[in-house]
Amino acid sequence: MTSAELREMLSQFPKAPLALNPTPLHPLDRMQAELDCGPLFIKRDDLNGMGIGGNKVRNLEYLLGHAIAEGKNTILVSGQTQSNLCSLCAASCRRLGLRCVIAHNSPRPELLEGNALRNDVLGEVENSLGGVGERERAATLKQIAQASGREGSAPYIIYNGASSARGALGYVEAAAEIWEQISSNAESAAIRNVCIPGGNGGLAAGFIYGTALLGNPFHVELISVEHEVEPLREIINGFLKDLEELCGVPMPCLLEETATLHGAYRFGGWGIITPEVEEFCIRFARTEGIFIEKVYTCKTLYGLCDLAEKGYFHDGACYLHSGGIGALFCQYHIPGGGV
Helix, strand or coil, X not given: CCHHHHHHHHCCCCCCCCCCCCCCEEECHHHHHHHCCCCEEEEEHHHCCCXXXXXXXXXXXXXXXXXXXXXXXEEEEEECCCCHHHHHHHHHHHHHCCEEEEEECCCCCCCCCHHHHHHHHHCCEEEECCCCCHHHHHHHHHHHXXXXXXXXXXXXXXXXXXXXXXXXXXXXHHHHHHHHHHHCCCCXXXXXXXXXXXXXXXXXXXXXXXXXXXXXXXXXXXXXXXXXXXXXXXXXXXXXXXXXXXXXXXXCCCHHHXXXXXXXXXCCCCCCCCHHHHHHHHHHHHHHCCCCCCCCHHHHHHHHHHHHHCCCCCCEEEEEECXXXXXXXXXXXXXXXXX
């Protein structure tokens, strides 16, 4: 399938225009020189122009497009206080003239910073549920939706961090976008590996599905930041089946032919910040002038750089920067402003 044919397949799904795509793709010259490795590149989904940027905007284009097509006017979304999805959903709803209601399964912070501050500026309705689990959070969303419906609104719930087959369509499209950039530019033509984060699986599954449909023009290196490899493999395969059903196009090959799953860079699992992670965030900012946060982007990029330094890549490699910068500004509490 060509990238044009892939885009034609995606055109059957309603989409709300939010991102300034294509996002930039450029070299990491200084990091490449520091590691003494082959060509390194970065795909800047942190610079997509919606809110403070980040990967969830691609998911939201298809989810909110579907909501609008279904006549919905109130979007319900949930996550931790510093959830990038919640903040980007709030900003996207403002852009599209929709109402956004947020449920946080964490206490309301005493100090508004990071994404919590952005949500307050956007003025959306927030519900702080305290430290409840995901099941209770989902049940509360349903209750809020029912109450909203009784008041005359038409609610639409976004579950599971926007990781669903429909949300993953945004990264099916991203695979076509990055391939078009690689194949049309002599400098980036060296890219044969693309490193992406493996969290709850939506981004990864969409990108892997899109890459496979394109005939595997590059190999996907999936760096897990949350699950061990085998549970992550099961999650990805589940999403791939859902994408096959939604799009009506079978996955043309096995997952392993398109992607390699790496479990060595979890640093203990989701949200666990080790000294290596702390140090690499600062090292990368001081090398390339680009900010990364500590939960997703730092671990993925650490994995890319470690693999590159060990000679894993025979050709060029690209890091997909999934954003999350909003949360960065509550991840540092440095006395006196020093590091």
